[in-house]
Amino acid sequence: MNVVIIDYGAGNIKSLQFAFKRLGVSAKLTSNPEEISVADKVIFPGVGEASSAMEMLKNSKLDLLIPTLKQPVLGICLGMQLLCNSSEEGSTKGLGIFNTEVKQFSTAVKVPQMGWNTITNLKSGLFKNIKEDAFMYLVHSFYAVTNAQTIATTHYDLDYASALQHNNFYGVQFHPEKSGEIGAQLLRNFLTLE
DSSP, rough: OOOEOSSSSOEEEEEEHEEEHOOOOOTTEEOOHHHHHHSEEEEEOOOSHHHHHHHHHEEEEEEHHHOOOOEEEEETTHHHHHHHHEEGGGGEEOOHHHHHHHHOOOTTTTSSEEEEEEEESSSGGGTTTTTTTEEEEESSSSSOOOOOTTEEEEEEEEEEEEEEEETTTTEESOOOGGSHHHHHHHHHHHHHHH
């Protein structure tokens, strides 16, 4: 199976590569549009600040390529947020795959949310063999507002979309590569999606 991790300078790419290696899959790091286009599965990672990450995508023209992809695509953390319409972080215009906005947590809670939290209201084959209230590892200061494309929610100050899906695009706010066996199961599930 040909799995690629988009390498655009804003990703948690090494830990993702190791997570796939543990599953017996060699995931290739690339920013090459041709390699991304022909891959069986595409991982769109992201850590850091939204507006600078979007600039890096634009500089490599990947902002134009990603929305045209037809194979399963998994956005992780900031990768998921960049697939939304917009983010309050740096007043960033997103790729518009997920019809929702990314907002900052209120000061009523400790920001960033850092550590383990549960995922609930699980929908989609992405969560096959994963139970309601499973724990996933999260580190983030901004969250996606729930919408009709929400396939999992998490509560932190409020209920927010911790996973989204639109057609072949999936997004998770948590880090499956840092979420132990349950995170590994989610990555296994992603690899089996059509």
